Amino acid sequence: MILEIDYGNTRLKWRLVDLLTMEIVARGATSDAQELVREVGRYIQVPIRYCRVCSVRKVFDNSVLSDLLLRSLKIMPVYAVSLPELAGVTNGYTDAAKLGVDRWLALVAAYSAAQTACLVFDCGTAITVDYVSTKGFHLGGCIAPGVQMMKTALNSSAQQLAGFELDESASGFVRGSNTRSAISCGVATMFKGFVQEHVAQAVKEWGSDFQVVCTGGDGRFVSSAAGNALFDEDLVFKGLAIACPFVGGV
Incomplete structure (x- = not known):
């Protein structure tokens, strides 16, 4: 095994x-x-x-x-380590090793599967997004606080505002009727804005010819905000298999 x-x-x-x-x-x-x-x-x-x-x-x-x-x-x-190039993907960082290895593996796996331009969201402690062109060039990305980071910030700076959970069923613009729901819809709005802004930017650059791929603990929520997106909870594992293949005999 x-x-x-x-x-x-x-x-x-x-x-x-x-x-x-x-x-x-x-x-x-x-x-x-x-x-x-x-x-x-x-x-x-x-x-x-x-x-x-x-x-x-x-x-x-x-x-x-x-x-x-x-x-x-x-x-x-x-x-696994972040490399200058792997499986047809060229690392876009000036120092390739400085790109987070989880982001690197996710974008390598996404491009390997899609073979077209990709917008890759990894939604864990932080939410990250990376752009990969049709020819496999990593064009850079962005990092923002994830739900867990926001929870930590609220717990440490405003105790009365702590303890919310992200409402993944919320759709459209909503307003909370109590503090808990107000925080939940506020965080959801921030997430949706982040996701939709990057999708809009991808549309400007690539038209409709790209794939949105989401992974991570909050990936399902982000994929719903992105519209026609693919959720793959094992994206990093798939990239890991590409980066570190087993070469011995069974």
Whole structure:
């Protein structure tokens, strides 16, 4: 089996993939590396042959993860990095390595599937958007606070305004009748404005010949705001498989 890990700012997502069929055997999300090892341990009737990781964490956190995996599961993980070019996509950053590896893998996976211009939204702790041209050139992107960041800001600066949840069913312009709903619709409006502004910009540049792809925890909400968008919760994992393919025998 192959163990795939997406080590984000707030969660550690994982999948176990069958080496023969490439089907997903199990998946989950944990808060730390030790919990990951415990969860994965329940499913390893067949030995793990390979482990690939997308991590936006610091070197220390990656070192702790690697040590745990080596001690507990007898595997040394391979970490994806942002490259100047991969799978027909050219990195648009002046220093390619500085592009967040999760964004890099998401846009590589999106372009590899669409083979046309892409607008890629990754909606986690932060919401990011990246533009990829028809010929695979990364044209840059934007980063804004996500729902979790907004929650943290409200919790730390205005305690009476804390505790809201994003209302994914809200459509159109709405106004709240209490503080909780007012915050929810306010955040939703900000998200929709961010998404729709970038979609409008893509239309100016590419007309209708582009694909909007969304991933991340709040990806479904963003995909609804974008209109005719594709939601793919496994976009980063798909990019990870492209960046770190298993080359050994079954």
